[in-house]
Amino acid sequence: MNQIWIIARLEIRRAFFSRRALWVYLLALFPAALFLGRAASVHYDRREYAAKPATPAAILDRLPAGTTDKDALAAAGPPIRDRQWRRGEVEHRSLHYFDGYNRVWLQFENGALKTTRRLPLHSFEQDTRIYAGVFQYFYLRLAIFFGCLGIFLNLFRGEMIDKSLHYWFLAPVRRETLVLGKYCAGLIAAAVIFGGGALLSFAALLSYQTSADLETYLQTDALAHGLWYLLAAVLGCAGYGSVFLAAGLVLRNPIIPALVMLLWESINGFLPELLQKLSVLHYLQSLCPVPAPLDPSAPPLARMILSPAAPASAWTALPGLLAVTALVLYLATRAARRLEINYGGE
């Protein structure tokens, strides 16, 4: 136990600051950057509309279909924008108002009100769903996947390339201990980087919500959601990490395990139930607190790939994922016992 910690401490600097790790940080920080960008744009929109005349929602709502544009203008006052165009026989006109919260478009055809379109400046609902989508489709599937590839594959393979692996083998530690020590170092680095990235992006998501939305969310689900996202990110690192650590022990070429894993995780929905259980993503999905948006009109094949069957509850997914990780780590220690120093071309 003590030895695992000593190894992890010696190794952790390399895991954090390896030359090969720069893009890992970029991947981890991408969602945060994305939502900070969103925050900036919402902020900008708010400032812009704050300067514009607000028309009480009551007035805009009271206009029935068929109202003429003249009457509407008389009732609601000058619009923020007034656009007119002609298509075929139909004369279109769109009057744009702001009711203090929603952007409203009154759309006329041949001078009669046809529809009233209302869009909130931004919708908290929608943003949390976008966040869920980014988290599941980008963060879990790609960012953490490739980040762990970078961090964990290098634990052994990187040292073979550097021709320094034998220093570990010449230490009085069991190979099993060595594997676990290096795994811990990688896991700490990955968990800090990707857990941090998840929290940062979640904070970015909350940073621009209206105080009313934020307050309700904070009082209800915010803490739980944040924790589940963090947990899913960290467990993703644990799961993918074990697989790539093992791959780095056995294989020389990093592309092969990456492709095989990516394929395996994507076709997972088509596999027999038993094999489905040997997938990391399978479990991660149900750890995410908000279901990711999925366009119901997507072709069934795409739907199958994007959202394969997953265990019903987070509480069954958790031990499942840990069991898969433990199994892979066990196989890795077996491989490490047989591993030989062979730097090739010596």
Added chain:
Amino acid sequence: MSDDLIRFDRVSKFYGDVLGVNKVDLRIPPGITSLVGPNGSGKTTLMNLMAGLIHPGSGTVSVRGISPFAPEQLMRILGYATQYDAAPRGLTGFDFVLSGLLLHGFPRPDAVRRATHAIETVALTSAARRKIAAYSKGMRQRIRLAQAIAHDPAVLVLDEPLNGLDPVVRAETIALFRDYAARGRHVILSSHVLQEVDVFSDQVILIANGMVVAEGAIRSVREEIHEHPSQYLLRCAEPARAAALLFTHAGILEARIDPGGAGLLVITRQREAFALAVQRLAVDGLAIDGLEPLDENVDALYEYLIGGGK
């Protein structure tokens, strides 16, 4: 089992289908033992097998009763300075030796003390705080030696430890080996020049093409080399008669009729005498089609070793 030998029992190691070592049997007692052989003969392979960096394809290795499959025990008593020139990235010489000791589980103050001492022993104190990447070849050689001796191992394995050392450091290093050996420890080192190591070695093991060709105290190895028997194929029509005639002359160890019918296979220690005897056969009227040495390679190896690789 209390056992102070390093044992190889019919150990073979192939890299794919390249031969590393073949059916090696060895019993190495404490003291300074030198593995000598030309490039690619299998010295590094034997050392890696001892340290468990590679595992035998068949046969077993044990080091003072410990299997190399148990690094957690073996590495407590074994220090190995490999021929791999690389050091972990970005470490200073001191940190490099220190990290090894921390892995051994020494408490930090103890580890610092030992690291300082080991670096002093290899005369690198002034460079200890510099990055290994900036070291010269000889300095890297020495820092690896420092790491190997830092935990005071009972078995010291050194792959070509004298390469790249200047005469002063070289003499000090040899003194260190002697000191270790005098305390009943193993010092195993390799070289491809017999002359470089024979003065201070208690035992020499000669290796060629993955096989041990001679082992023992340096004097007996030298004799063995001198008296190394040579094989010849004597091409002639009447091998039986030739054999009868040849045995009347001294110096023939063995003569066998070649089952393939090519002639007579002869093993002798005295090449000149044998050559004269063959000439006499011809004079006596025996039809001789030719005389071929069969193991020129081995002969050449011995010439090479005795000649100090010149």
